[in-house]
Amino acid sequence: MFGRRMVLGRILGFEIRADISWVFLALLILWSLASGFFPSFYEGLPQGLYWTLALVGTIGLFASLLFHELSHSVVARAYGLEIQGITLFLFGGAAEMREEPRTAVSEFLMAIAGPIASLVLAAGFYVLALLVAGVGTPEHWVGVPRYLAIVNLALAVFNLLPAFPMDGGRALRAALWYWGKDLRSATKVASRLGQGLGMLLMAAGIAQAILLGNFVGGMWWFLIGLFVQGNAGATYQQLLNRFALHGMSVREVMTEDPVVADPDMTLRRLVDEVVYPQHHHRFPVVREGRLLGYVGTNQIKQVDADVWERTRVGDVMVAAGDDNVIAPDAGAEKALERLQQSETGWLMVADGERLHGVLALRDLLQYLQLRQELEAPA
Numbered sequence: 549m550f551g552r553r554m555v556l557g558r559i560l561g562f563e564i565r566a567d568i569s570w571v572f573l574a575l576l577i578l579w580s581l582a583s584g585f586f587p588s589f590y591e592g593l594p595q596g597l598y599w600t601l602a603l604v605g606t607i608g609l610f611a612s613l614l615f616h617e618l619s620h621s622v623v624a625r626a627y628g629l630e631i632q633g634i635t636l637f638l639f640g641g642a643a644e645m646r647e648e649p650r651t652a653v654s655e656f657l658m659a660i661a662g663p664i665a666s667l668v669l670a671a672g673f674y675v676l677a678l679l680v681a682g683v684g685t686p687e688h689w690v691g692v693p694r695y696l697a698i699v700n701l702a703l704a705v706f707n708l709l710p711a712f713p714m715d716g717g718r719a720l721r722a723a724l725w726y727w728g729k730d731l732r733s734a735t736k737v738a739s740r741l742g743q744g745l746g747m748l749l750m751a752a753g754i755a756q757a758i759l760l761g762n763f764v765g766g767m768w769w770f771l772i773g774l775f776v777q778g779n780a781g782a783t784y785q786q787l788l789n790r791f792a793l794h795g796m797s798v799r800e801v802m803t804e805d806p807v808v809a810d811p812d813m814t815l816r817r818l819v820d821e822v823v824y825p826q827h828h829h830r831f832p833v834v835r836e837g838r839l840l841g842y843v844g845t846n847q848i849k850q851v852d853a854d855v856w857e858r859t860r861v862g863d864v865m866v867a868a869g870d871d872n873v874i875a876p877d878a879g880a881e882k883a884l885e886r887l888q889q890s891e892t893g894w895l896m897v898a899d900g901e902r903l904h905g906v907l908a909l910r911d912l913l914q915y916l917q918l919r920q921e922l923e924a925p926a
């Protein structure tokens with residue numbers, strides 16, 4: 549879901565990051581405030597003042613989004629859930645949890661904390677607008693807290709829609725889970741609603757563009773719809789995966805006896821005799837039964853093809869370590885999580901120096917698909 553991101557800092561112990569797409573959003577908001585919103589409400593002001601108002605408004609919006617996500621994160625932490633950090637991206641923000649809430653009540657409170665925070669902010673900015681108006685501040689400056697009150701109210705309402713991946717969808721799932729005691733069917737309902745809402749938003753976007761000629765607005769609705777629709781489906785799939793892997797160990801899902809490379813082999817031989825015939829991207833490097841590391845196409849590519857003859861696997865391999873090795877007794881759920889977060893989507897399964905197998909994200913997803921195909925209730 550996220551592309552390149554930069555770390556902005558830390559608040560209350562949570563790492564705050566901005567996805568590269570957020571820069572685009574920030575500029576778009578700044579531009580639309582400076583050239584649309586403020587000039588239409590407060591006519592005849594100097595151009596520079598519109599941009600100043602817009603800048604303050606954009607910073608206020610940024611802080612509001614952050615406050616919303618922080619409130620989710622604080623409640624999650626209170627329930628002992630690990631939060632990886634907060635990432636701001638094209639469609640707002642996301643508090644990234646490493647794990648799912650364990651109880652319906654904790655999920656409900658965590659979900660509802662965000663919209664409540666936005667409502668509180670909306671009320672706060674409304675009062676602020678009244679206060680600054682009361683002391684005779686120029687009307688256009690009163691417009692900034694007024695704008696932020698409206699935006700936070702809209703944020704709260706939109707997020708309360710009872711459909712995944714909106715906060716309202718999580719709250720609905722938690723409520724269904726609480727009353728029906730079945731997380732799986734509760735998730736199914738919330739994610740179906742999310743997919744429906746996504747379709748609706750996309751249709752509304754197309755209608756806006758075609759019927760009203762509002763292409764930019766229509767495109768936004770369409771993109772948000774696409775995001776909501778995709779995300780809602782993915783959430784349900786992820787839960788099915790977790791259920792399927794629950795209680796299983798890495799040993800049960802790994803690929804046993806993988807083809808390995810010898811550290812003394814030349815890259816030429818590795819490519820001709822191992823990589824091409826096996827058509828895999830990565831191979832564990834083993835000498836006399838001891839796992840040393842791995843070598844893959846990324847390492848081979850770093851070396852000029854004309855010196856492959858003289859370069860040995862041991863010279864370019866990546867040493868075995870915590871970020872590329874998992875224990876055979878580790879949980880398969882945990883393995884899926886690690887594979888999804890890793891850059892290579894590939895882990896070696898070993899205890900100490902003894903290699904047991906390898907585990908690739910692609911294979912694990914394939915396995916899950918087979919299970920679903922054969923075991924899904926008719």
Ligand SMILES: [Zn+2]
Pocket residue numbers: 616617620662663707715
């Ligand atoms: Zn939220």
